[in-house]
Amino acid sequence: MHILKTFIFLFSVAAIGQNTPLSEPEMKNFTQGVAIEAKNLESLSSDFVQTKYIQLMQESAVSSGKLYYKAPNVLKWEYSSPYNYMILFKENQLFINDNGDKSVTSLRSNKLFEKLVSLISGSVNGKLLADQENFDISFFRHGEKVSAVIIPRDQSLKQMFSEIILIFGKDHRLNSVQLMEEEGDYTQIDFKNIKLNQQLNPAIFEN
Numbered sequence: 001m002h003i004l005k006t007f008i009f010l011f012s013v014a015a016i017g018q019n020t021p022l023s024e025p026e027m028k029n030f031t032q033g034v035a036i037e038a039k040n041l042e043s044l045s046s047d048f049v050q051t052k053y054i055q056l057m058q059e060s061a062v063s064s065g066k067l068y069y070k071a072p073n074v075l076k077w078e079y080s081s082p083y084n085y086m087i088l089f090k091e092n093q094l095f096i097n098d099n100g101d102k103s104v105t106s107l108r109s110n111k112l113f114e115k116l117v118s119l120i121s122g123s124v125n126g127k128l129l130a131d132q133e134n135f136d137i138s139f140f141r142h143g144e145k146v147s148a149v150i151i152p153r154d155q156s157l158k159q160m161f162s163e164i165i166l167i168f169g170k171d172h173r174l175n176s177v178q179l180m181e182e183e184g185d186y187t188q189i190d191f192k193n194i195k196l197n198q199q200l201n202p203a204i205f206e207n
Contacts, residue, residue, distance in 0.1 A: 035126070035129075043069065064080065073117075147168070176191060
């Protein structure tokens with residue numbers, strides 16, 4: 001249950017205001033641009049700021065840390081403020097380090113976790129936009145940015161995430177991830193200081 005709460009805390013969102021739907025040619029050009037970025041992505045590192053909004057609370061909860069990604073499917077979230085917490089996905093396993101308290105979960109034995117990992121990795125590398133078998137996806141433009149509004153078809157995911165919203169800059173690169181909970185609470189994760197295809201120290205992905 002603790003890890004499920006962690007995933008819910010990782011992603012949530014509010015509606016994005018005034019949006020203009022992309023035309024068919026615009027959508028084709030945009031998805032092709034994202035696909036090219038995803039194909040060329042070998043590694044990624046980024047700072048992130050995560051803000052959790054809860055309707056019954058006046059103040060939001062803010063945390064921050066580092067994100068690391070190595071193609072094709074190694075991903076690490078490392079929180080440094082206000083607590084130390086690490087989540088690492090690699091070799092079909094989920095590793096958690098909660099301030100020194102470590103645990104390991106096999107993704108093959110837990111289908112829900114496996115779906116969540118695919119969802120998170122696909123959000124980071126943009127490949128989620130190609131998965132129209134498992135998600136209903138709509139595209140909108142607001143200013144120079146494009147948002148992909150993604151609705152899970154899987155009921156187990158939909159119970160946690162009613163909508164996932166990926167926001168891309170004009171360079172077809174992910175700026176932020178949002179997801180709406182059915183109850184109206186949401187979290188937004190903004191990525192900063194993004195570095196692409198730079199050599200990452202192998203020690204980063206150690207358990």
